[in-house]
Amino acid sequence: MSAPATIPGLDAAPTQHPRLLAWVREVAELTTPDRVVWVDGSDEEWERLTGQLVEAGTMVRLNPEIKPNSFWTRTDPTDVARVEERTYICSVDEADAGPTNNWMAPSDMKQLMTDLYRGCMTGRTLYVIPFCMGPLTAENPMFGVEITDSAYVVCSMRIMTRMGAHVLEAMGDDAVFVPALHSVGAPLQPGQADVAWPCSETKYITHFPEERLIWSFGSGYGGNSLLGKKCFSLRIGSVMGRDEGWLAEHMLILKLTSPEGKVYHVTGAFPSACGKTNLAMLEPTIPGWKVETLGDDIAWMRFGEDGRLYAVNPEFGLFGVAPGTDHTTNPNAMKTIAKGNSLFTNVALTDDGDIWWEGMGEPPAHLTDWHGKDWTPDSEGVSSHPNSRFCTPIEQCPILSPEFDNPNGVPIDAILFGGRRKTTIPLVSESRDWAHGVFQGATLSSETTAAAVGAVGVVRRDPMAMLPFIGYNAGDYFRHWIEMGKGSDGDATKLPKIFYVNWFRRGDEGQFLWPGFGENSRVLKWVVERLEGKAEAVETPIGYVPTADSLDVSGLDISAADLEAALKVDVEEWKAEIPQIQEWFDKFGDKLPAVLGAELDTLKARLGVE
Ligand SMILES: Nc1nc2c(ncn2[C@@H]2O[C@H](COP(=O)(O)OP(=O)(O)OP(=O)(O)O)[C@@H](O)[C@H]2O)c(=O)[nH]1
Ligand SMILES: O=C([O-])CC(=O)C(=O)O
Numbered sequence: 001m002s003a004p005a006t007i008p009g010l011d012a013a014p015t016q017h018p019r020l021l022a023w024v025r026e027v028a029e030l031t032t033p034d035r036v037v038w039v040d041g042s043d044e045e046w047e048r049l050t051g052q053l054v055e056a057g058t059m060v061r062l063n064p065e066i067k068p069n070s071f072w073t074r075t076d077p078t079d080v081a082r083v084e085e086r087t088y089i090c091s092v093d094e095a096d097a098g099p100t101n102n103w104m105a106p107s108d109m110k111q112l113m114t115d116l117y118r119g120c121m122t123g124r125t126l127y128v129i130p131f132c133m134g135p136l137t138a139e140n141p142m143f144g145v146e147i148t149d150s151a152y153v154v155c156s157m158r159i160m161t162r163m164g165a166h167v168l169e170a171m172g173d174d175a176v177f178v179p180a181l182h183s184v185g186a187p188l189q190p191g192q193a194d195v196a197w198p199c200s201e202t203k204y205i206t207h208f209p210e211e212r213l214i215w216s217f218g219s220g221y222g223g224n225s226l227l228g229k230k231c232f233s234l235r236i237g238s239v240m241g242r243d244e245g246w247l248a249e250h251m252l253i254l255k256l257t258s259p260e261g262k263v264y265h266v267t268g269a270f271p272s273a274c275g276k277t278n279l280a281m282l283e284p285t286i287p288g289w290k291v292e293t294l295g296d297d298i299a300w301m302r303f304g305e306d307g308r309l310y311a312v313n314p315e316f317g318l319f320g321v322a323p324g325t326d327h328t329t330n331p332n333a334m335k336t337i338a339k340g341n342s343l344f345t346n347v348a349l350t351d352d353g354d355i356w357w358e359g360m361g362e363p364p365a366h367l368t369d370w371h372g373k374d375w376t377p378d379s380e381g382v383s384s385h386p387n388s389r390f391c392t393p394i395e396q397c398p399i400l401s402p403e404f405d406n407p408n409g410v411p412i413d414a415i416l417f418g419g420r421r422k423t424t425i426p427l428v429s430e431s432r433d434w435a436h437g438v439f440q441g442a443t444l445s446s447e448t449t450a451a452a453v454g455a456v457g458v459v460r461r462d463p464m465a466m467l468p469f470i471g472y473n474a475g476d477y478f479r480h481w482i483e484m485g486k487g488s489d490g491d492a493t494k495l496p497k498i499f500y501v502n503w504f505r506r507g508d509e510g511q512f513l514w515p516g517f518g519e520n521s522r523v524l525k526w527v528v529e530r531l532e533g534k535a536e537a538v539e540t541p542i543g544y545v546p547t548a549d550s551l552d553v554s555g556l557d558i559s560a561a562d563l564e565a566a567l568k569v570d571v572e573e574w575k576a577e578i579p580q581i582q583e584w585f586d587k588f589g590d591k592l593p594a595v596l597g598a599e600l601d602t603l604k605a606r607l608g609v610e
């Protein structure tokens with residue numbers, strides 16, 4: 001089948017960029033859309049696209065008096081989360097994908113996906129979205145261009161990234177950019193009616209790291225379709241970081257000011273749905289402390305001229321887990337979405353045109369649930385999918401740090417690694433040094449969540465919370481972390497200190513031992529006091545843990561027994577962890593840095609394991 005001579009809009013490109021023009025033409029000829037639209041990011045365009053999506057039944061406009069300029073979307077029930085099984089790192093050499101990634105030879109994958117893409121936009125519009133991850137004022141702005149046939153993706157990208165005409169303009173004729181191709185994989189034949197959430201049973205989320213190229217097919221869900229996020233900023237970003245000496249990490253970034261007015265910056269890597277957004281927007285419960293938000297999901301960290309590590313948030317919006325978000329747990333997220341301009345996906349709709357989800361206090365008498373069915377408090381099952389999301393502009397966050405737009409980022413004082421573990425991992429421990437901290441990160445474990453398709457609650461190793469996001473061999477990634485620990489100028493004392501946290505340890509009745517959320521400010525205080533050399537700690541086989549009275553629990557409703565249990569380093573539990581860590585490390589063969597093997601030996605010796 002030959003492509004039509006012209007596709008409306010294809011030649012109306014508001015750019016002369018030869019590589020971009022050639023790529024868009026090539027994709028248009030392959031995918032045969034009805035028209036091409038160059039996205040400009042304007043308000044008029046948002047009005048037009050959201051209007052079309054409402055018309056198509058993909059979106060419902062929320063009550064403008066409660067949530068202005070905001071929309072409710074239900075996805076296909078099979079398209080609700082990232083698909084790790086269908087995510088590939090197609091490096092030229094299989095060894096470069098490593099033991100934690102799916103791999104296929106690039107030429108085989110290209111052939112397979114080219115066949116899928118052929119004609120896949122028939123009956124649809126091809127949108128070209130120029131975007132920039134991180135501030136446009138950066139020395140080397142990180143440009144990307146996403147091609148998609150989903151208007152929902154265009155609207156989401158407008159919230160999540162800096163995008164549109166001003167980005168295209170800044171790209172000029174020769175800027176380097178990451179091409180990112182996305183299709184929902186649901187062509188429409190003439191006369192065929194569309195569905196509210198087009199997607200395909202066949203899904204591929206594919207990365208070609210050497211070419212810095214992304215191909216995604218079949219899913220409209222955020223993590224699979226907003227290609228600036230996990231695909232560019234983490235998978236391709238981590239490869240760029242390896243090659244260029246920086247780190248692309250699944251981390252929140254926050255600014256912390258002590259009662260004395262001292263400023264600290266903290267990043268935190270917790271796996272998906274394990275508390276980054278909540279910590280990033282935390283409202284401290286202890287007097288005099290202040291938190292400001294810089295990022296809730298991704299941090300790019302580079303050495304500054306002073307030898308310190310600086311973090312930038314490449315994103316422009318928040319794509320947060322909805323359930324559990326409330327005025328008590330995360331008031332700043334509630335204030336952010338209250339300003340409107342937000343998209344809500346797979347939550348429940350109230351009868352007065354607002355949104356609701358589990359964790360938001362008493363349920364209303366009637367809701368429309370995420371399946372579009374009537375829901376009452378007596379209904380079986382939840383009203384909102386556990387991975388339902390709000391997508392909202394970060395600039396609406398009332399505690400956004402003024403440094404958010406600083407292209408040089410903020411200097412990091414502490415890195416937190418954290419997981420969701422019912423047992424074993426204490427509330428907080430401090431690593432002995434960088435290598436030990438990297439060991440804590442490399443062996444991080446967490447129970448799986450609804451953020452990815454698959455079983456929930458299964459303990460797995462999730463190194464640096466990056467298991468699904470490392471774009472190369474994880475053994476090489478560990479080596480890169482160890483290398484970063486030498487510092488850019490040989491002065492490792494300027495590096496952040498590393499801590500390991502767990503907000504999710506449970507007691508005998510299954511209750512959370514630690515109240516979490518705003519109370520996590522008490523842990524941040526201990527971290528800062530450790531940096532300042534003020535707080536006491538006991539040395540345990542796994543690192544330094546707060547003494548019973550070095551953690552500030554004044555005014556906190558927690559029993560001494562629960563506090564002790566939350567902080568406990570149980571040698572038997574840790575001994576049970578050793579074979580799992582060993583098995584995990586064995587995966588990497590000679591790619592495992594010797595330093596990490598030595599750390600495991602040290603841990604065993606400290607625990608008295610043979
Ligand atoms: N018990 C407890 N639950 C928490 C805490 N922090 C967050 N949660 C809950 O954990 C879930 C996920 O929290 P988020 O902050 O959205 O997690 P995230 O790491 O940003 O997730 P992704 O966006 O998937 O990367 C939500 O349901 C929260 O309510 C905490 O300190 N304690
Ligand atoms: O990528 C997504 O879909 C959401 C997210 O932040 C994660 O899963 O870590």
Ligand SMILES: [Mn+2]
Pocket residue numbers: 250271272273297
């Ligand atoms: Mn995430």
